[in-house]
Amino acid sequence: MELLSRTHAMQVVCGVAHMGPARYRDIEDALDASSSTLSARLDELAEAGLLEREQYDEIPPRVEYDLTDDGRELAVRLEPVLEWASER
Amino acid sequence: MELLSRTHAMQVVCGVAHMGPARYRDIEDALDASSSTLSARLDELAEAGLLEREQYDEIPPRVEYDLTDDGRELAVRLEPVLEWASER
DNA sequence: CGGTATCCAAAGTGATACTG
């Protein structure tokens, strides 16, 4: 719960839920969070087993984040809350 | 959303949802939050129109907090999230 | 009982600049 309470955490989870595998940049654009904060959040969510980070060794670099099953389960439950929040 | 992200906020909402009209002390006991923090959270939730504060002029004093319709709606959506959090 | 007042340490966040 403390993780979810950090800034943008729920938005990241639900954002990735909608975008499917998402690149760092796409998440950043979708959220309006600073790069350092977003980076921290992604790390924490990955550490918590909610996100999976896939790195492709290409040039330019590509990194994709996707929800784990656990993360997807959370997203389903989170969605109505974010929806509620956006409605007011 | 920032309000919900503050400590114990979601727990207060769902706690009151379960307890029905709840007294300050009962909420405090249920949550393990400091009095100042809990006080702040209750104020904010009331201000946001999620909680209603009912004060009875008795001795000893009695104050009850209950969810508004809006708060109840939120509680319904919040429940699955808290449940998810408690399951891990 | 139901808070408030004070104080303060700790944490979280973003702006900016820079890197592999």
Add this chain to the structure above:
DNA sequence: CAGTATCACTTTGGATACCG
């Protein structure tokens, strides 16, 4: 592109003590 480093700053929240 996908971050990390630094840093200054704001906010938060708990401990403690006290009040109507």
